Amino acid sequence: MREREFLRLWVGTTASGLATWALPFVLGLAVLHGDLGAVGLGIVLATRTVGFLAAVPLAGVLADRYSRRAVVLWSGLAAAAASPLIALGVGRSVGLMAVAAVVVGAGQGACRPAFQALTAEVVDPDRRQQANAAITIAVRCSVLLGPALSALLAGVLGVPALLLGIGLFWLVAALVPPRGGGVPVPASGASIVGEFAEGWREACRHPWFLAGLGALTAVIATGYSATAVALPLVARDRYGSEAVLALATTGYTVGALLGALLIARWRPRAQGWAALAGLAVYAVAPLCLLLPVHPAVLVLAYVATGVGIELFNVPWFTATQREVDPRLLARVSSLDFLLSYGLAPLGLALIAPAISVFGLGSTLAACALVCLLAPAAAALAPGARTFSVRRIRMTNGPFVG
Incomplete structure (x- = not known):
């Protein structure tokens, strides 16, 4: 700073x-x-x-x-x-x-x-994890304090x-942002679609990235949707209080802030597995919505979910910046945002009809299962343990990637 x-x-x-x-x-x-x-x-x-x-x-x-x-x-x-x-x-x-x-x-x-x-x-490179955590902390603090301030200013x-x-x-x-030190790469002569496809091919060189992106997309489409759609219903029908909704939502933001503070300094040896385990923690949100738990347990579940999502996000961004070819980093990052956050509205659109057809309990159980199994499956991909294919040794000695 x-x-x-x-x-x-x-x-x-x-x-x-x-x-x-x-x-x-x-x-x-x-x-x-x-x-x-x-x-x-x-x-x-x-x-x-x-x-x-x-x-x-x-x-x-x-x-x-x-x-x-x-x-x-x-x-x-x-x-x-x-x-x-x-x-x-x-x-x-x-x-x-x-x-x-x-x-x-x-x-x-x-x-x-x-x-x-x-x-x-x-x-x-050595300080990018701290940098990404610092950016996340600023945004989470703003989300935590912003609603009350905005409501007051609106009046x-x-x-x-x-x-x-x-x-x-x-x-x-x-x-305000600085210029940066990169040198633009001249256009290859391919179309926009062709150049974006080059970014896709770069992403395919990193199996851990494709697996992690698939897990992130699945968790956002199910766990996030459960938070946005099912939480208000459960707060109204089970607890009969809007306070539970407010406390759980705030707890998620507080947890994310705590997670960012933790990951700014923590360097687990199996960083990829630790990040995917943090992503899998999202499963506790739909599980606690499914079970008749005490309101305090539900709020603590959302705090844990917030911690877990930042234990994934910060190492994920840092690994992408470290591992991907710098010439193609923006294209690979755009693929990340396009699939993970771009498809989130699809999950929001589908979860309400799913609740109507299959019932709230079955839908929440399916969401919890996806949130748990998708990161577990991603952990099996080559390079997932450290979010790096360069640390996978061939049997004859050299590094792959």
Whole structure:
């Protein structure tokens, strides 16, 4: 944090994380204030997701072909310019808000792989785990304190002013980060699709990466969906209190903060297996929703889930930055975000019909089983023990990879 280059990177990534988190929450406040309907909220958030999914693979290619810093700049400026249009449309035009949300989502999607690659340029390999943990800690603290502060400010400034504030966060994300030390790779002459396929081939060189990405995607699509959809139902029907919902959600964020603080210093020898074990802890969330446990046990389960997810996230990002060819890092990172977080809305869309057809208990049991088995299966992949194929020795001595 005393190094100027990393401090600028930390401020920029934190600002982008804050802006990403804040938009759905502030739009939720608009619904509470009567400025936006529930259908309008769904449309705006859905169009933001469309923009995200469309931009992530393109940005991965551009961030490898050109300067990562330039991609961060233009994606942040696009999101900053579109945010005031969302504010202008509140209470007036859902269509305007939706169009602007596409641009904001595209900016969000474009900056994610570029920031991942820029971190590898700014921070030396030995300290990237601490750097990734520091970025995570900042975002988790903001998520922990942000809702109360936003709710208070909304009563004084109004929702449109908060949306303008989100635009300012995007402006900081665009302008503050450092240049980085990477040299852009000239275009290979292939199409955008062809260059993205080159990133896919690089990902295939790392079996641990494909296995871990599959496990992460499965856990987010099931465990995260159980949290988002089933937790409110269980809090209402079993415990009859919104406090359980609030405490469990807050417990998850507190656990994630504790996990980031822990992994900033902890270096397990079998780092990959430890990370996958942390990911498998997500299974306790649907299990505790399934069983008639005391509310305190449910909250502690969500704290443990938060700890586990960061014990996975930080080593996962660090290993990707270390192992992947630097020329292709943004493309591989875009594949990561496209599949793991990009497909999360699919899980959200499917879990409610699954509950209707199979029942809450069967659906939660299936989610818990997936959260447990997917990381266990990923742990069997070559290189999964250390998140590195370079440490797998052939029988005749040389390293593979």
